[in-house]
Amino acid sequence: AQSVTQLGSHVSVSEGALVLLRCNYSSSVPPYLFWYVQYPNQGLQLLLKYTSAATLVKGINGFEAEFKKSETSFHLTKPSAHMSDAAEYFCAVSEGGAQKLVFGQGTRLTINP
Amino acid sequence: KAGVTQTPRYLIKTRGQQVTLSCSPISGHRSVSWYQQTPGQGLQFLFEYFSETQRNKGNFPGRFSGRQFSNSRSEMNVSTLELGDSALYLCASSFRGQGDSPLHFGNGTRLTVT
Numbered sequence: 001a002q003s004v005t006q007l008g009s010h011v012s013v014s015e016g017a018l019v020l021l022r023c024n025y026s027s028s029v030p031p032y033l034f035w036y037v038q039y040p041n042q043g044l045q046l047l048l049k050y051t052s053a054a055t056l057v058k059g060i061n062g063f064e065a066e067f068k069k070s071e072t073s074f075h076l077t078k079p080s081a082h083m084s085d086a087a088e089y090f091c092a093v094s095e096g097g098a099q100k101l102v103f104g105q106g107t108r109l110t111i112n113p
Numbered sequence: 114k115a116g117v118t119q120t121p122r123y124l125i126k127t128r129g130q131q132v133t134l135s136c137s138p139i140s141g142h143r144s145v146s147w148y149q150q151t152p153g154q155g156l157q158f159l160f161e162y163f164s165e166t167q168r169n170k171g172n173f174p175g176r177f178s179g180r181q182f183s184n185s186r187s188e189m190n191v192s193t194l195e196l197g198d199s200a201l202y203l204c205a206s207s208f209r210g211q212g213d214s215p216l217h218f219g220n221g222t223r224l225t226v227t
């Protein structure tokens with residue numbers, strides 16, 4: 001069965017600094033991978049997805065993620081953090097072809113002024 | 114297009130009662146999924162419906178059930194509520210309902226069981 005591990009339940013960076021949120025997955029088949037963001041009292045919003053095309057995926061709000069098969073990783077980055085990036089971020093893997101996501105435990109991102 | 118709409122936003126129930134949550138997907142979306150979000154267990158998949166058929170089910174007891182109507186609207190029901198059922202219940206829809214399809218989430222229904 002697929003699983004997702006997000007390293008660091010809480011990450012804090014300064015405004016303007018690099019954001020790096022780590023995600024490792026396990027899957028017996030080529031995975032579909034997603035990053036979602038959740039703001040307080042809201043649902044999840046898709047940031048980006050990997051579906052076996054380009055390994056470097058660009059998403060909304062300046063975020064991007066790189067799929068590395070050898071490392072089974074799909075880390076999320078943003079070159080320069082903004083205060084509005086403060087939220088909880090979830091990495092997820094799709095179980096085969098099914099519309100069924102397995103989520104990581106989430107990483108809460110705090111931006112310091 | 115309107116997004117995914119979940120009603121009600123907040124619910125307070127007592128143990129032993131039952132509850133029904135409602136979800137209206139984005140127009141044209143045929144797949145509706147439900148997730149439970151708790152601080153301890155995180156986001157867990159409940160079930161997924163496509164064209165009124167349940168295609169996938171998560172590892173939840175039979176007290177959790179759902180259905181989808183011909184207009185793609187969906188409901189989930191929890192019977193004999195337990196304190197541990199307190200959670201944010203999220204509904205999500207997609208057009209194709211396949212593994213690479215991004216999910217569009219509603220803002221959730223926060224259920225508190227006392």
